[in-house]
Amino acid sequence: DVKVTQSSRYLVKRTGEKVFLECVQDMDHENMFWYRQDPGLGLRLIYFSYDVKMKEKGDIPEGYSVSREKKERFSLILESASTNQTSMYLCASSSDIIQETQYFGPGTRLLVL
């Protein structure tokens, strides 16, 4: 079974702090994704990566950056957390095969005070 793990289930941070969210997948997938989930808005793509050290902006990249130094690990960074970044963050991975689905981690619920 594919396994996607996220470093924290719940995080509480203060405004202005630098926040790191880590995601690891064990299926040797080329593609990895970071989404945020907010009620009524569904999942919105923040950033994705299609290869090591490669990244592409999604629909809402402002205020975020990412890092992919190893194939299995994709990190989301909030450079200076703000209250409007309080959300559920979901990581996913997929192979390059277009019929294949994305596999999701359990999510990190981030509260910025």
Added chain:
Amino acid sequence: AQSVAQPEDQVNVAEGNPLTVKCTYSVSGNPYLFWYVQYPNRGLQFLLKYITGDNLVKGSYGFEAEFNKSQTSFHLKKPSALVSDSALYFCAVRDFSGGYNKLIFGAGTRLAVHP
């Protein structure tokens, strides 16, 4: 541009009754369509997908979905709902723009199954 719409924020159904969760899409070319379910405080779990072939697709937990090209719909169905089916359901469509393999998700539909 590719898009997907879930017209209902919430669907209520009695246990044992059939359920339908609606999804419509807009794509250029052939659609690749997916359904996911999210239980409380969990990530998304894959339910089923339509790539090509039979318009009726069967998936996990007794769910199925019907692809209708003329109506550009991909509704999720189950003949007999269970209380444990209560969850948040997302429809998604494959997005190939820019040459990348991504998904576009609908806003989600909350299914509430009452005993």
